[in-house]
Each structure stands twice: as structure tokens, then as C-alpha cells.
Amino acid sequence: MPPMLSAERRAQLLEILTRDGSIRLDTTAEILGVSAMTVRRDLDDLEREGLVRRVRGGAVAAIVPQGFSARMANRSGAKSEIARKALDLIPHGGAVALDASSTVGALVAQLDTSHELLVATNSYDNLRTAQGRPGVDAILIGGRLELRTDSFVGAVACATAASLHYDRFFTSAAALDPSFGTSEATIDEAQVKRVFADNADETVVLADATKLARHATARAFAWDEVALLVTELDPADERLDPFRDLVELR
The missing domain is CATH 1.10.10.10 (Winged helix-like DNA-binding domain superfamily/Winged helix DNA-binding domain)
Incomplete structure (x- = not known):
């Protein structure tokens, strides 16, 4: 050969x-x-x-900004398992906020006819997926389009995100570290996520195991600001041990 x-x-x-x-x-x-x-x-x-x-x-x-389609192609099996585990966290009514992550996109794709929701997101891709689900009224918060991540960020995005109240905010992360918390590849991305979380009753982080024990440039949340961490792993998996006393695991 x-x-x-x-x-x-x-x-x-x-x-x-x-x-x-x-x-x-x-x-x-x-x-x-x-x-x-x-x-x-x-x-x-x-x-x-x-x-x-x-x-x-x-x-x-390397943790660098990536477009939505590139992120969607990565670890699709893990994203599907995370979405399956998180589906029952979606309320049947009220309002939820969704970030621009492909992992959250996998969750949105599983919404069924039992949901009557207002969905706000800073992702056109996740907006389109949500619009295709029965019973979902989806809005795009607008703002400045960050071409590297296909997400809307900036002052307008933050102001619109802050104009609503959400039962839950579903977000992913570029990296998860026991000490540093969750973090993002860009400051603007972290800023929008913080505004969504500030106006939500709970923040739920959906992230696959490749994000564990890493940190990116911009800190988003400390662990006491996160209600639940959902991964594709069994909650008893030893890779989650550093997070076990910091946040509820699923």
C-alpha cells in the first residue's frame, strides 16, 4: 500500500x-x-x-468562531441524545429563549404539537426550525449579524432580548470549566447569552462531552447561575465528576 x-x-x-x-x-x-x-x-x-x-x-x-452549518455537522449523534434528554424541560406554554447553538437547534427540531410557545432566539437557523413546529410562535431578536457564528449580537439584540421574560433559557457553550464556568469564543456572543439569562427564570446548558474541562475567551456563566447541565453522557460518568458538586446533571 x-x-x-x-x-x-x-x-x-x-x-x-x-x-x-x-x-x-x-x-x-x-x-x-x-x-x-x-x-x-x-x-x-x-x-x-x-x-x-x-x-x-x-x-x-481549537475554540474559534464557527458558522451554524459547520457546528451542526459536528457530533450530531451527541446533539440528538442531548435533545432527547432535554425535551421534557421545554414548557408546554409560556416563553423560552434559545441561543444560536446547533445543539439547541437539535432540541428545537424535536418540539411536537403539545407545545404552545413563544420562542425568542438570536439565530436565524433556529428561528426557521422553530417556525416549522406546530404551536410555536417564533421571533428573531435582530441586531448585528456576526458572520463568523451566524448569530445576531450587539446593542439592538441585547435590548430586544431584555424586553421579554422567559420561563427558561436554553443555551450551549464553547467550553465548560469547573472554575471558569461556561465560556464563548466571542465577547458579543457571551453578552447576548447573559441578557437572555438575566430575563429567564432558569438557564439550562446543553453541551457535549468535548466541551468539558476547557475554557474559551469570554466567560458567560458561573455555575451558580446555571440550573441544569445536560450532556450526552450518563450523569454517573467520571468525566462529569469535576462538575458534580457545582450544578445539577442530566
Whole structure:
């Protein structure tokens, strides 16, 4: 079998990263049929391009702003499981706020005819999904479109978000850290989420396991501001141990 070209390895490394959320050096070298040193050099190149962040024994995805479709393509199975676990948290009436995350989008897609809701969101993609659900009256809060994340942010978005009261605010996060709390890749994104949360009775965070034990640029919430953390993991999973005394887990 001819040796794999650098471009082919790069494509496979990024595919593994998208699927698993991390790259383990020795395991990946075995999968690709190359030396650990070759994978290490490839990861160094990807880090210089801002696509990964090197960690002991491998790499994780770099936390950078991403468009909605790119985020939706990542970890779709985990998002579906999180949505299934969180569906009964959607009230049957009243109002909810939704952020611009693809994980929350997976939850919106599961709404059924038993819901009679006002839904406010800063995501056109999540707005369109909500508009397609029976019994849902969906509004876009507007503002300045952040092209890197496909979300609406800024002063107008915050003012509109603050004009309503929500029974619950459903949000994801770029990163979750036991000490730092939840955080986002941009300050503007964190700001809008804080306004939604300030006007909601409860904030529910939906996030897959690749977000755990990481932190991004802009802090959004301390753990005492979050009512519930929903992941695709069993709540007894040891990866959730650092969060166990900080927030209710599902």
C-alpha cells in the first residue's frame, strides 16, 4: 500500500477530530499506519493554522468562531441524545429563549404539537426550525449579524432580548470549566447569552462531552447561575465528576 500523502493525513485527522472531539497520538498513528512522530508533525502544522490545540498525548479542536452549518455537522449523534434528554424541560406554554447553538437547534427540531410557545432566539437557523413546529410562535431578536457564528449580537439584540421574560433559557457553550464556568469564543456572543439569562427564570446548558474541562475567551456563566447541565453522557460518568458538586446533571 503506498504511503499516505500529507494532505490525506490532514483530511483524516480533521475527520477524526470532528467525530471524536480529540486526537490521541498513538491511537491515531496506528489507524493511519504512520509513526507517532509523523502525526505529531501534522498536528503541529494544524496548530500553526489555528485548527487544533495541542494537549498532552494529542490534540483537541481549537475554540474559534464557527458558522451554524459547520457546528451542526459536528457530533450530531451527541446533539440528538442531548435533545432527547432535554425535551421534557421545554414548557408546554409560556416563553423560552434559545441561543444560536446547533445543539439547541437539535432540541428545537424535536418540539411536537403539545407545545404552545413563544420562542425568542438570536439565530436565524433556529428561528426557521422553530417556525416549522406546530404551536410555536417564533421571533428573531435582530441586531448585528456576526458572520463568523451566524448569530445576531450587539446593542439592538441585547435590548430586544431584555424586553421579554422567559420561563427558561436554553443555551450551549464553547467550553465548560469547573472554575471558569461556561465560556464563548466571542465577547458579543457571551453578552447576548447573559441578557437572555438575566430575563429567564432558569438557564439550562446543553453541551457535549468535548466541551468539558476547557475554557474559551469570554466567560458567560458561573455555575451558580446555571440550573441544569445536560450532556450526552450518563450523569454517573467520571468525566462529569469535576462538575458534580457545582450544578445539577442530566
